[in-house]
Amino acid sequence: MTVTAPAPAGTQRSVLDALEAESIHIIREVLAEFEKPGLLFSGGKDSVVVLHLLAKAVYPARVPIPVVHIDTGHNFGEVINFRDAVVKKYGLNLVVGSVQEYIDRGELKELPDGTRNRLQTRVLLDTIESNGFDVVFGGARRDEDKARAKERILSLRDEFGVWDPRNQRPEIWNLYNGRHEPDWHVRAFPISNWTERDIWSYIQRENIELPPIYFAHKRQVFERDGMWRAVTPVSQPEPNEQVTIKQVRYRTVGDASCTGAVLSAADDVQKVLDELAVSTLTERGATRADDRISAAAMEDRKSEGYF
C-alpha cells in the first residue's frame, strides 16, 4: 500500500475538535431555525456537555433558552443540588416538570416495581406542550443503544411524542431540516456522534464540573440483579438483601430507584478514563435496570415518546 505523507500542521484536527465543531454547527442551526427551543437537562454528564457546547455556540451571549428538568422525585439529592448550581452559574431559566405532582394529583399511578422512569414520558410531553417548545435539545448518544444508533440528529415526534423509525428523514451533508407539522415537535441530539469515552475526554479537556456521584465515594449499597443499588428513601433493600458499605461511582445519572453503581476507586476524570479503557460492559448495561427488561427496552420506550 502507499505510504501517505501527514497533512500539514494545523489541519489534522483531533477527534474532540471535530465532534465539538459538528455539535456547535447543529446547535446553531436549531437555535436559528426553531421558534422556541429548550434544553432537557438532567444534571447527567451528557446534558452537562450539551449545555457547555450551547454556551460556546452563542458566546459571548448568554444561553438564550430555558433548561427543562423532568423531576421524577427519585433523583439523587447531589444531582438536584448540582442542577441548581448550574442554573445559577449560567443565569438560566429552569422549567421543572414534576412526576410527584402528577402522582399527587392522581394523574399518574406509581408502577408496581416502584420505579418512575417510565412515568416521565407523560410529564415530558405535557411540559413540552404547555411551554410551547417546538424543539428540545437532548444529550442522547448513538453509541448508547441499538435503537439510538438509528435515530437522527433531528428526530421528529408526532403530536403524541412518538418516534417512528420507519419514517425518518434522511440527514445529508451538514444540512439539517427541522421543518415539521404544527403540533409535532423535534428532539435535537447534537452529541449523537460522541461516545462515552469522547464525553469523558471532553470533560477532562474542558474541565467541566459534574455531580459528585460520578466519582468514587463510599456509600451504603445492596446487590440486586447484579447491580449495586444505593440505600435511599426510594430504594430499600428486601429483607434478604445485605446492606454493605462500598466504594462506588455512577456511570449514568438516573433515578435512585433504578440506577446501579459500579464498584470503583476512580475519584477523578483521568481515573474514570482509565477504567473505561478496560471496562467490558456498556454504560447502560452496567447500570440501568430500566434497559435490562428486554433487548428492545429502549426502542419500546422511545416509541412511547421517551427521551
Add this chain to the structure above:
Amino acid sequence: MSTTLLRIATAGSVDDGKSTLVGRLLHDAKAILADSLDDLARTSAERGFGGEAGALDLALVTDGLRAEREQGITIDVAYRYFSTEKRSFILADCPGHVQYTRNTVTGASTADAAIVLVDARNGVLEQTRRHLGVLALLRVPQLIVAVNKMDLVNWDEARFTQIESEIHVLAAELDLHATTVIPVSALDGDNVVEPSANADWYAGPTLLGLLEDLTLAQPAGAARLDVQYVIRPQGGLAPGLDAEYYRDYRGYAGTLVDGSLSVGDPVQILSNGYPAHSTVKAIGTPAGLVHTAHAGEAIVLELADEVDIARGDTVVAGILPEAVREFDADICVLAPVKLAEGQRVLIKHGAKVAAAKVAQIEHVLNVADYSREAAATLALNDLGRITVRSSAAVSVADYRDSRTGGSFLLIDPATGRTLAAGIIQAHDEAA
C-alpha cells in the same frame, strides 16, 4: 487524544454479507463489549445460528430495531463507533435492500471513505454499478471495494483479479480516482482486521489497516462560511463578561467549510446576490480567539465594518461564488413522491432557505448502464438532472470544489419533508 476521526459508509446488500462484515470489523476491533456480546450469543443461539455452541451470528451486531430482528432485514442507516490506537471511526451502515439509494446517499454524504461489498461468486452486478454510481455522484473521497466470501471461491486469485479489473474499469468510467479492492472473508475474518492466511498472493492491506492509514484531504478551496446565527449579546451577555467591552459586539457564527481564514483577510459578503466588502477583525473559536481558522471549525467572525448580514448570507475570501437564481443540478429523490416540472419546493443551501421551483426535468439516470433517459417525473430513489429556479439568489459552487457550496436539499413546503438531495456540478455535455 490526538487521533483523528474518519467517517465511513458501507454499501451493499445483506446477501453480500455486509452486516457480517461490519459485525466482524467491530468484533475484531474489540468494539463490542461483554454484555453486548452476551446478547449476541443469546440471540445467535435462539436463531439457531451455526452448529457449534458459541458461534456468533455477527450480522446481528448491526440489527438495531425489534422490527428488524423479527423480519431479518435492516430498515435504516445505523451508526457505529469504534476506535483503534491510530484513529476513531464513525461507521454509517447503510442497508442495501430497502430504499438503498436514499440510505446510501444519507450515509455517504458525510463519509471520508465508502466500503462497497461484492460477492466473490457473483462479481460485479447491476447493484454494484448502482452503488458505485451513487458514491461517484456524491464524490466520496476514498472508495474501498471488499470482495467478500473469498472462502467460497477457494481464495482463487484469478477470480479476484478478474473482479478487481472490472471494478477499476467501472471506477475509471465513473471518474472515481482513489479505489482499492481487497479480498476478504467476513465470516472467517480474513483481511478484515487480521491478514488472511489463505491468500499468500495478496500483499495489500487489511480493511482496517487501510482505514487506519487513509489520509484525509482537507477542503482546500477558497474560504467559505455560511452565516448560521448572528450573535448580538446586548442585554443577554454570558455571566461574568464586561458589558462595556461587548457593547457594540456583533458576531457572525457559522462553520468554515472550505479553506482557511485569518485576521486581516479581506472578505466579501454575499447577501441575496449583492456583494459587500469588509475585513476580518477577529475570529472566535470554541477555544477562544485565534489568528487563523481552518476548514471544519465552528467559528464566530467579527468584521471591521458595519455590514448588514443575516442568517443565510455567505462570507467568502478569494474567488467569489456565483450568485444565481437558476441553475442545473443532479438530484436524488429521497421521499415517496413524484417530482414534476413546475413543482413548488423550498431549497435549503448552506444556511439559506428559499422558495423555489423544479423548473425543468432534463433526464433520469439509468443506473444500470449510466445512460440518460427522458423523464416527465422523478420518483423515490431516482437520480436525475433538473433545473432549479429559486426566489432568492443562491451562492453556488461546484460540488467538486466545495461539498457545502455545491449541495442543497429540496423540501416540501407543505409537510416539511425532505424531498431530494441536490448536487451542483458542471457536466461533460459531450457524454
